[in-house]
Amino acid sequence: MQASLRSRGRPSPVGPWALAVALAALACSSASDDSASACTSEVDASCPPPPCAGRFCGVDEQGNSCGSCDDGKVCTPEGRCACPDPRFGGPGCSSCASQLHAAPACDRCTTAEELAAQERPESATLDVSEVTVASYGDCVNAGVCTLPRTDGACNWGKADRADHPINCVTWYQAEAYCVWRGARLPTQGEWTWFATNGHATTQPWGDAPVSCDVAILDDGGAGCGRNGTWPVCSRPAGNTRGGHCDLVGSVWEWTASGSDTSGQYPDCGFDRAYLGGSWFMDAARVGAEARHEDAPLISLYHLGFRCIQD
Numbered sequence: 001m002q003a004s005l006r007s008r009g010r011p012s013p014v015g016p017w018a019l020a021v022a023l024a025a026l027a028c029s030s031a032s033d034d035s036a037s038a039c040t041s042e043v044d045a046s047c048p049p050p051p052c053a054g055r056f057c058g059v060d061e062q063g064n065s066c067g068s069c070d071d072g073k074v075c076t077p078e079g080r081c082a083c084p085d086p087r088f089g090g091p092g093c094s095s096c097a098s099q100l101h102a103a104p105a106c107d108r109c110t111t112a113e114e115l116a117a118q119e120r121p122e123s124a125t126l127d128v129s130e131v132t133v134a135s136y137g138d139c140v141n142a143g144v145c146t147l148p149r150t151d152g153a154c155n156w157g158k159a160d161r162a163d164h165p166i167n168c169v170t171w172y173q174a175e176a177y178c179v180w181r182g183a184r185l186p187t188q189g190e191w192t193w194f195a196t197n198g199h200a201t202t203q204p205w206g207d208a209p210v211s212c213d214v215a216i217l218d219d220g221g222a223g224c225g226r227n228g229t230w231p232v233c234s235r236p237a238g239n240t241r242g243g244h245c246d247l248v249g250s251v252w253e254w255t256a257s258g259s260d261t262s263g264q265y266p267d268c269g270f271d272r273a274y275l276g277g278s279w280f281m282d283a284a285r286v287g288a289e290a291r292h293e294d295a296p297l298i299s300l301y302h303l304g305f306r307c308i309q310d
């Protein structure tokens with residue numbers, strides 16, 4: 001249900017992607033027989049990225065026009081149509097503002113029935129781990145995802161961090177990666193359901209207090225003394241009963257939910273919520289209940305994400 005809802009107001013990612021791949025295959029097959037045989041995969045780096053791969057507006061790196069946005073939306077650097085942030089002088093989008101607030105993708109506001117479904121997401125599959133640098137790199141190599149920041153404690157571009165969580169990515173970059181995979185960002189309700197074993201425990205591992213035995217946090221120094229991230233799933237004692245690792249600590253995780261905390265319209269509000277705490281926070285601010293929110297264009301050393309599949 002959620003996937004179809006989130007496709008409103010913009011083209012489905014399936015159609016343009018399939019068409020783009022088909023066009024790329026045709027282009028390669030006309031070049032030579034050898035290149036045709038090499039261009040059988042969507043992520044084959046030997047084949048040029050298909051036109052407008054993953055973009056729904058603006059211009060891609062090859063100069064192809066990928067469409068424009070309507071209803072007062074703006075085109076993000078990742079090629080998504082979004083509401084302008086009203087704090088920077090933009091008008092917001094009327095379609096969601098009429099109900100409560102404008103959401104980044106301006107899809108629509110969640111109904112009470114949809115919210116109830118998010119509280120019991122047994123049929124959805126949440127990623128076992130946070131998205132790694134290597135996995136995000138597959139999307140970059142496909143010509144779909146844009147480059148994260150590389151300064152300071154950012155993991156992108158560091159040779160020894162392929163199995164670390166990707167960090168320093170905006171909400172738009174996180175969402176674009178999940179859509180490329182045919183998935184989406186979890187809502188706050190879905191994320192919390194998994195992090196508490198269906199509301200049966202207070203933390204993924206049970207009810208014991210958070211510590212470096214079960215999570216990566218600031219305890220004896222940031223990152224459990226390493227002053228940064230660890231490879232994903234480094235604390236198996238902190239897994240959920242379903243085997244999800246690092247839901248608490250490691251990096252905060254972007255969600256699809258907005259800044260409306262009334263519980264009525266979690267997709268609304270311009271800021272996006274992120275959950276769980278991080279390697280940079282002390283035990284008082286790390287846990288399944290830990291929540292913060294920021295504008296979707298920010299990126300942080302200790303903020304990453306995982307995806308959910310319907």
Ligand SMILES: [Ca+2]
Binds near residue numbers: 246247248252
């Ligand atoms: Ca985490």
